[in-house]
Amino acid sequence: MARPLKSSEGALGHMLGFRLNNAEFDVWDKKVKSSGLNKAEYFRQAVIDNRSVIQQKVHVVQGHFIPTKIFSAASNNLNQLARALNTANKAGTVSNHFLEEILSTLQSIESTLRFK
Incomplete structure (x- = not known):
C-alpha cells in the first residue's frame, strides 16, 4: 500500500541548495551531527526557528x-x-x-x- 499524500501545507515542495568550502563544511557537519538531526531537518530548524543571525554586508x-x-x-x-x-x-x-x-x-x- 502506498503512503498517504501529505496536505499541501505539509508537503515539502521546495528544494534549496548551497555550496560550502571544506572548512565551512567541517563546521556545518559537526553541528549537524551533534544535533542528532539530518541535514535537511537541521537547516529547516536553524532557519525557521531563527537560530541563525544574518548580517548585511x-x-x-x-x-x-x-x-x-x-x-x-x-x-x-x-x-x-x-x-x-x-x-x-x-x-x-x-x-x-x-x-x-x-x-x-x-x-x-x-x-x-x-x-x-
Missing part, C-alpha cells in the same frame, strides 16, 4: 557606512544611464548641451558616492 568608505546592496543597485543604475546616454550620443539623438549636463550630473553623483 556593509561597504565602508572613509568612516561612512553604505549597505552593499544599496551601493550596488545605485552603481548599476548609474551604469545603465551612462550606457543609454552613450548609445543616444552615438546615434546623434541627443544634443551636446544635454549630453554635457547629464555627464556633469553623473560625475557629481559619482563624487558623492565616493565621499570625496
Whole structure:
C-alpha cells in the first residue's frame, strides 16, 4: 500500500541548495551531527526557528557606512544611464548641451558616492 499524500501545507515542495568550502563544511557537519538531526531537518530548524543571525554586508568608505546592496543597485543604475546616454550620443539623438549636463550630473553623483 502506498503512503498517504501529505496536505499541501505539509508537503515539502521546495528544494534549496548551497555550496560550502571544506572548512565551512567541517563546521556545518559537526553541528549537524551533534544535533542528532539530518541535514535537511537541521537547516529547516536553524532557519525557521531563527537560530541563525544574518548580517548585511556593509561597504565602508572613509568612516561612512553604505549597505552593499544599496551601493550596488545605485552603481548599476548609474551604469545603465551612462550606457543609454552613450548609445543616444552615438546615434546623434541627443544634443551636446544635454549630453554635457547629464555627464556633469553623473560625475557629481559619482563624487558623492565616493565621499570625496
